[in-house]
Amino acid sequence: MSDETTNGAVAPAAEAAGPAFTVEKIYVKDVSFEAPGAPAVFAENVQPELQLNLNQRVQRLGENAFEVVLGVTLTCKAGDKTAYVAEVQQAGIFGLIGLEPQAVDVLLGTQCPNILFPYVRQLVSDLVQAGGFPPFFLQPINFEALYAESLRQRAAQGGDAGLANSEPVGNA
Numbered sequence: 737m738s739d740e741t742t743n744g745a746v747a748p749a750a751e752a753a754g755p756a757f758t759v760e761k762i763y764v765k766d767v768s769f770e771a772p773g774a775p776a777v778f779a780e781n782v783q784p785e786l787q788l789n790l791n792q793r794v795q796r797l798g799e800n801a802f803e804v805v806l807g808v809t810l811t812c813k814a815g816d817k818t819a820y821v822a823e824v825q826q827a828g829i830f831g832l833i834g835l836e837p838q839a840v841d842v843l844l845g846t847q848c849p850n851i852l853f854p855y856v857r858q859l860v861s862d863l864v865q866a867g868g869f870p871p872f873f874l875q876p877i878n879f880e881a882l883y884a885e886s887l888r889q890r891a892a893q894g895g896d897a898g899l900a901n902s903e904p905v906g907n908a
Contacts, residue, residue: 758831766825804848845883
């Protein structure tokens with residue numbers, strides 16, 4: 737008989753089928769857009785400066801389930817004034833069954849943010865445009881390189897705690 741799925745959770749029989757990586761849910765966890773200088777900022781004829789901050793949080797939800805949150809904050813300044821700030825936290829719940837801890841860590845640090853990124857890119861673009869500003873397109877991000885850098889930093893700090901071992905993180 738085939739494996740059964742109940743409320744988005746994979747039935748135990750699926751574990752016997754071998755390792756599995758599943759996307760259970762993708763959702764917006766938090767979104768914010770501010771244009772503190774509007775409408776005066778629209779009349780500014782200054783080259784805008786953009787600052788992009790990217791972060792990722794992982795929270796273990798169960799033995800085989802993880803929430804990954806990809807956060808982006810885009811700040812646009814026109815001279816010394818803030819034109820806009822767009823903040824997006826795109827999240828997903830991912831099932832990782834029958835994988836070695838190192839493989840889980842790699843998937844959480846590379847594949848999960850790669851899956852979430854197109855949603856973040858679209859939401860940021862829509863927010864900026866809805867705010868009355870020219871479209872902004874997030875350029876592709878190499879999450880594999882970012883993950884490799886995080887491994888180097890962890891090794892330099894003498895820690896080997898992976899993303900899969902992250903403590904639950906509350907809302908900021």
